[in-house]
Amino acid sequence: MFARNRPVAGLDIGSSAVKVVELRSSGRSFKVVGFGTEPVPGDTIVDGAIIDATAVAGALDRLFEASRIKTREVAASLSGNSVIVKKITLPVMNEAELSESIQWEAEQYIPFDIADVNLDYQILSTPSGGKGNMDVLLVAAKKDKIADYTDVIRQAGRAPVVVDVDAFAVQNAYEANYDVGPGVVVALLNAGASGVNVNIVSGGQSLFTRDISMGGNAFTEALQKELGLSFERAERAKKGEPVDGVDAADVAPVLRTVTENLLLEIQKTLDFFKTTAASERIDQMMVSGGASRADGFVERLSDRFGTPVDRLDPFRRIEFDGARFGVGSADEAAATAAVAVGLALRRAGDR
DSSP states (O other): OOSOSSBOEEEEEOSSEEEEEEEEEETTEEEEEEEEEEEOOTTSEETTEESOHHHHHHHHHHHHHHHTOOOOEEEEEEOSTTEEEEEEEEEOOOHHHHHHHHHHHHTTTOSSOGGGEEEEEEEEEOOTTSOSEEEEEEEEEEHHHHHHHHHHHHHTTOEEEEEEEHHHHHHHHHHHHSOOOTTOEEEEEEEOSSOEEEEEEETTEEEEEEEESOOHHHHHHHHHHHHOOOHHHHHHHHTTOOOTTOOHHHHHHHHHHHHHHHHHHHHHHHHHHHHHSSOOOOOEEEEESGGGGSTTHHHHHHHHHTSOEEEOOTTSSEEOOGGGGTOSOHHHHHHHOHHHHHHHTOBTTOO
C-alpha cells in the first residue's frame, strides 16, 4: 500500500451523493488534502445503474470544482448485481498458467456471457509443496456498467485509472486505520442509500462478499409514506434529528420495522457465509455508510447478532481537518467517506 505509483483521487459515485477524497502520504502516514461531497439528483442512479449520465457528470463537475482537487486521475468503484465476487478452488498452477486458463475457469462461476465482463483475480493461498488446490478470488464486472461509470468520469474531465469494488474499498480503509489481529473475523457492513455491501475479512483476506439490495432509501421512503414527510424532513428524522411537527415517538416504530427487515437480509447473508465457510465465527462488525446512521441501527444490529458493533472511522489514523473543507459534522463525514478513502489509497497501475 505504501510503495505504489501515482496517487489518485478516490471517487465514490453513490445513488444519493458523489464523494471524493485526495490523500497525501508522508512515510506511512496519510493526510486528507482534498475532500468533497455533492448530492445526486433523485433517480439518476438506481440500484447502481446510471440512468441519467448528464446529471451525474454535472454533479461530478460541481464536486471537483468545489473540492478544488487538481488530480486528474481517479479511482472509482462498483457494486450491485452487475459485479460478481467469488472465491474459487483450482488446481495449483503458476501465474502464467492461471492467466491463460482463468477465462475458461471463470465461465463455470459467472452467470453472464464471459464476453460481456471484465475479469480480475488474485491468488489467496497455495499449499506447501506446490501440489493440491489453491484458493483464488475471482472478480467479474459487466463491461457496460464499467463503461457507464468511466464515461461520466471522462465527461467531468477526469481520467479513470482504477475501477475497484465498493466492498474492497471499505476493506482498504479499514486496514489502513485499524490493527488487524491474526485469526480475527470481521464483518464490514457498508450501508449506503440503495444497498449494503457485506465483506467478511480475516487476516487481510476477504472470505466472503455479498451486496444486499436494500439500504437507507428504505428508511426515508417509509417515513415519507407513513408520516407524510418530504424527502428532506424524512432524511433528518431518519438520523434522529428533531423535525418540526414530527413526534419522535411516531418515527421510532417506522425505523424499527425497516431496520428489522434489513437485519433479516443481513442475517440471511451471514447464515449463508457460515454454511459455506470453514468457520462460523464472526468476532466483530464494523459499519459505515450513511444508512448506518439511522437512529438505533447500530444498537439493534448488536442486539440481533450478539456481536460487538463499532462504527468504522476512515480518518482514525488519517489526518483530516473537517473545518478546512467546510464539514459541519465530522461523524457524518466519517460515516460516508469509507469507500472514497479506500479508493484514494489505491494507486494508478496497481491491481
